[in-house]
Each structure stands twice: as structure tokens, then as C-alpha cells.
Amino acid sequence: MKILLxxxxxxxxxxxxxxxxxxxxLRITASNExxxxxxxxxxxxxxxxxxxxxxxASPGHPADLRVPFPSLQAVKTLLxxxxxxxxxxxxxxxxxxxxxxxxxxxxxxxxxxxxxxDFASYHTxxxxxxxxxALVADHPDLVSKLQxxxxxxxxxxxxxxxxxxxxxxxxxxxxxxxxxxxxxTQATGAWTANKIAEEYGQDPxxxxxxxxxxxxxxxxxxxxxxxxxxxxxxxxxxxxxxNAGSHCVGxxxxxxxxxxxxxxxxxxxxxSETYHGPYANSEPEVxxxxxxxxxxxxxxxFISIHSYxxxxxxxxxxxxxxxxxxxxxxxxxxxxxxxxxxxxxxxxEYGSIYTTIxxxxxxxxxxxxxxxxxxxxxxxxxxxxxxxxxLPANQIIPTAQETWxxxxxxxxxxxxxxx
Amino acid sequence: ELPxxxxxxxxxxxxxxxxxxxxxxxxxxxxxxRAVRSxxxxxxDGVGHKYYLELVLExxxxxxSTVNCTAEVLHHLGNKKIAPDVQFTIEGELKNTDExxxxxxxxxxxxxxxxxxxxxxxxxxxxxxxxEPIRLLAWVASGYVIWQNSTENTKFQLAQIKHVKxxxxxxxxxxxxxxxxxxxxxxxxxxPWQMTVLWHPQHGVQVTRESRQPKHA
Numbered sequence: 001m002k003i004l005l006x007x008x009x010x011x012x013x014x015x016x017x018x019x020x021x022x023x024x025x026l027r028i029t030a031s032n033e034x035x036x037x038x039x040x041x042x043x044x045x046x047x048x049x050x051x052x053x054x055x056x057a058s059p060g061h062p063a064d065l066r067v068p069f070p071s072l073q074a075v076k077t078l079l080x081x082x083x084x085x086x087x088x089x090x091x092x093x094x095x096x097x098x099x100x101x102x103x104x105x106x107x108x109x110x111x112x113x114x115x116x117x118d119f120a121s122y123h124t125x126x127x128x129x130x131x132x133x134a135l136v137a138d139h140p141d142l143v144s145k146l147q148x149x150x151x152x153x154x155x156x157x158x159x160x161x162x163x164x165x166x167x168x169x170x171x172x173x174x175x176x177x178x179x180x181x182x183x184x185t186q187a188t189g190a191w192t193a194n195k196i197a198e199e200y201g202q203d204p205x206x207x208x209x210x211x212x213x214x215x216x217x218x219x220x221x222x223x224x225x226x227x228x229x230x231x232x233x234x235x236x237x238x239x240x241x242x243n244a245g246s247h248c249v250g251x252x253x254x255x256x257x258x259x260x261x262x263x264x265x266x267x268x269x270x271x272s273e274t275y276h277g278p279y280a281n282s283e284p285e286v287x288x289x290x291x292x293x294x295x296x297x298x299x300x301x302f303i304s305i306h307s308y309x310x311x312x313x314x315x316x317x318x319x320x321x322x323x324x325x326x327x328x329x330x331x332x333x334x335x336x337x338x339x340x341x342x343x344x345x346x347x348x349e350y351g352s353i354y355t356t357i358x359x360x361x362x363x364x365x366x367x368x369x370x371x372x373x374x375x376x377x378x379x380x381x382x383x384x385x386x387x388x389x390x391l392p393a394n395q396i397i398p399t400a401q402e403t404w405x406x407x408x409x410x411x412x413x414x415x416x417x418x419x
Numbered sequence: 420e421l422p423x424x425x426x427x428x429x430x431x432x433x434x435x436x437x438x439x440x441x442x443x444x445x446x447x448x449x450x451x452x453r454a455v456r457s458x459x460x461x462x463x464d465g466v467g468h469k470y471y472l473e474l475v476l477e478x479x480x481x482x483x484s485t486v487n488c489t490a491e492v493l494h495h496l497g498n499k500k501i502a503p504d505v506q507f508t509i510e511g512e513l514k515n516t517d518e519x520x521x522x523x524x525x526x527x528x529x530x531x532x533x534x535x536x537x538x539x540x541x542x543x544x545x546x547x548x549x550x551e552p553i554r555l556l557a558w559v560a561s562g563y564v565i566w567q568n569s570t571e572n573t574k575f576q577l578a579q580i581k582h583v584k585x586x587x588x589x590x591x592x593x594x595x596x597x598x599x600x601x602x603x604x605x606x607x608x609x610x611p612w613q614m615t616v617l618w619h620p621q622h623g624v625q626v627t628r629e630s631r632q633p634k635h636a
Contacts, residue, residue: 235579273608355425357426385576385577387544388578390544392540393544
């Protein structure tokens, strides 16, 4: 502790960085008044440039003296010839200062480090954004952060890119938090991002996937809504865009896509939780993803994560008509759900959106499927209603762990079936 | 015959489970839908749609404790004001909760000041142990509200208790005035709902008044 104080006082005293290479700090114990006087006199010899960290007070009480390297020989000779006992407290002051500096920098990093981030609790938007930066810093060769746009209230829309190189490789897209009250999803997104980074090079399947494909993960797809769930209304679902001519705010971002837009299964009423918005892609949060997908041009799997109900869903939501790839998607779903259940016995149902939950028009994965992204899925995570949106934090990690198994099935299938 | 994952089956099953839970529940016994084993739908001309269900229910407080049951749900044609008819049979015995119920009953009866609480569970999903029976009582009672207000196009869940206040009575019943939030799955709306709940260990749960409240902007 004293060393830290020394460091800070030294830094304070010397604005330009003064180097203390080879300087030593001696602990000197004068045994009588004569020796105490001698020490004091030593301190007054300006050409020696010594300074007392602890002044000579009385016999038997140690004094600590910093001696610059050039004066070391002279000071030690003086002490020895006068029979004043001393020991070397600090062998090389600069070395010590350098180590301290490193330790302080490391401790600052550790506070933002992924190894101390608590995945088993719910976080604010600031905490998650800080942690994202830490993840990138910890895995610079694998993870980078992209900004794909801005929300209605001008918050950054960040996507984490996991890539081992290549140029515009086939990719998997994951998003969580598009409905802001579904807190288990953002929390799962964070855990999953960390898991992907950890498992590359460890898990053969993840390694194979990332050696050939990129993964994009947007953890907070609706930051305005998310901030609102923390500050004002925990049950907020939609975006926070102002609706002209209405006192009601927000558009359902999962009804705002250009697939069956505005049809039955969404609402024209701005006060409704399923309000589709004035036109398709009116919401910047949606527009940003649409633009990203179109510009990328090589996304092969698109997984949008919601809660709750414990369902794995594939298109369509806007029509009863099955998608052409219905059989394959059904088979993948069965495999994914089996994998998911294997961990904790969590029961999932699966099927198309339309048959399994309800008609929904303008839904994300309907649009992505129609863009040619065959492996388009929507998850509805835990639970089935006991806690609903208010899922206790102790279920975050189990939920993320089991969901991960299902995600791996889908990603592996995508890798094995290029198109 | 409907696949158990079909939304018509899951909605009918959820409704049956709510009704059943209301009929058989207590502050220490809540029954939740675990799985739909089978579902058959019959369209009866001039009457409505009838669903024949085989369900598995689980004890909310002990997930390993399950019970099979059969249920019939009849949604009447046209008139939205009539609650669906529900009948059920439970195979086997439900767990006896008399002791826990009585302890809770006596605890509340002996409170000097009326119990008041809010936000159960809280925003992070936490419920304090003392509030668990208050929460479960609301859950059981909401089964009645849900049953009374369900159609083939709705699926309600109790999302949260916003506020609960005990109302002291001179008779043996416990009375609670709840303001709850119901989550309606199809419209995704969060609907505030008031309900007045009576309970006595021997007489079960009763909802004497319930009314939908206006949504805040």
C-alpha cells in the first residue's frame, strides 16, 4: 500500500516522467544520537540528491532513504565507515515502478474482463456494451464489433462478428432482444457470444464451423426498448418510435418486415403490441438488419431469438401455406430440440409459426426465408408461463446452455449443407 | 385429431389447465400444464367447437410431481360473453397440502396490519419465500379470470402481481384485492386486471369480482 502511495507521490512530483533506474531505497537504523545527526547531515548534502521517505527521528527507529544510482557508492561508504547498519529495502526502484504500473493496468482491465462478467444476472445496456468491448479486447483475432446502424433514439446498433478470416464467407446470423421485455434473450446472447469465443479451438464442431463460416450476433437488437424496460416499463415490447397522430409509442419490430406486411396477424393500431408500423422497414432497428443482410449477400442461416414459450419455429407466420423446405426445416428442428432437451429435460415444441403459435405477418424469419436464407428459425426460450418474461436470473445459464446445443445443431447442419 | 403442438390444441389445453387449477388449487397447490398428450377437435353444428384433451399437469412447487388428466373444452359459437364449458377428470390423487395451507391461513389471520405487497415477482423474477403463497393464490385465482375471458383466439398467462392488499373480514374467509397483469399471447398485450379473491382452507378459492382495467399509454 505504501509503495502505491510512493508511486503516486513520485508521479505527482515529477510531471515529466522521471526515471529511477538503479536507484535504491535503504532502511537505515541509527543506534545513537550521533548517528542520527549524521544521517540528517547526509540529507542536507544537495549534490547527493538523496531523499528521506521516512526521516531519521531517534535511535533505534529506522529511516528510509532513497539514493539515486550515482550516489549509491558514496552513501554506502559513509554509512559503513560510521558503523551505521542498513539494509536494501528496494533493489531497483524503476523496476518496482514498472511492475506496479503493469499491475494497475491489469486490474483496470480485469474489471471489464470477460472472466469477471456475471452471466448469471441481468444487466443494463451500458454494462452489456462495456462487456462487448472487453470480449473483443480479449479475443482480438476472433471477435470484432460492427455498428450496423442507429436506433430511433440514436443508440448504436452493435453486432459482434466472429471470424477466422476469409472474405465474405457464408455466415450465420443470430439476434436477441428484438422484443425488449424478453430479458432472457439478451442474457442468453451474451453468454453465447462468450461461449463461441471460448470454444473456438476447443470444441471440434465450433472450430469447424468458424474455420469455414462467420457468425454475426446482435445481442441488443432493440436498445431503445431495452433501456425503457430498465427505466420505466419492464413489460415494454416494441421500439420507441413516435407514431404520428397517436399518443402511443412504438412499433412491433417483429411485424415490421416486408413479408406479408400489414396483413392479418399484425395490427394497424399504434397502441397495439403488434402494431406493424406505417410501412415495412420503417423502424431503423429493422432497416439496419435488412441492409446488413442485403449488403452481406452470403448469410445462410438466420436465427432470431425470443421468449417465452419453449418453441422452435420456422416460417411462415403470415400464411398457412408451408414453405418449400418445410420437411428439412422440420427435421432440423426435431434434432435441435432433442439436443436442447438432453441437457435439463426442458420440453420444446416445434413447427411453423402459423400452426404452432398464431398467424403473424411481417415477421423477421418470413422475410429472411423469402430472401433465400433457407435455414431461418425463431426460438422462443424458457419458460412456458410460470414466470414468463420475468424469468429468474438463476435460469439464465441453464437456458443459455441448453439453447447452445440447439444452435450448434443448426449451425452444423448449415455447414454440412452448403447451398 | 390435432397435433399436440398445434396452437388450437395448446390454447384449449392452457384453458383447461387454468380451470382445473382454479377448481383444485390453494396457496400451496398450483397445477400447470406440462404437456398435451393428445387433442381431438369436434365441430358441432349450431353449438360450437369441442376439444377433447389428454393432458399432463405438474405441481408448480414440485416439478417431479405430475398427474394425468382428461378434459373437454366447449367454445360456444358466436356469443363471446359466455365462458367456455370445461369438464375434467384427474387420474389419481393430488398432493395433500392441508398443513401448509393451515399454517398460511393462521399466519394471515393473525396479522395485525393488513398485508400489502407489490411487484410479485419483481422485474428480475424474484419472489420472497413469504410471498410465494400469495403469488400462488393469485395464480390459482387468475385461472378463473382466464377461464371466464378466453376464446379460441386467446391464450392468457399471469404475468405479474402489480399490487395486492388484504381486506380484513369478520367471517372465516381471507380476502385479497389483487391488481394483476395478464399476458395475452395472441395479441401480446399486457392487460391490467382487478380481482377480488376469497380463500378458506376447506372452501377453496373463489373470485367474487374481476374486471379488466384500462391499459396505461
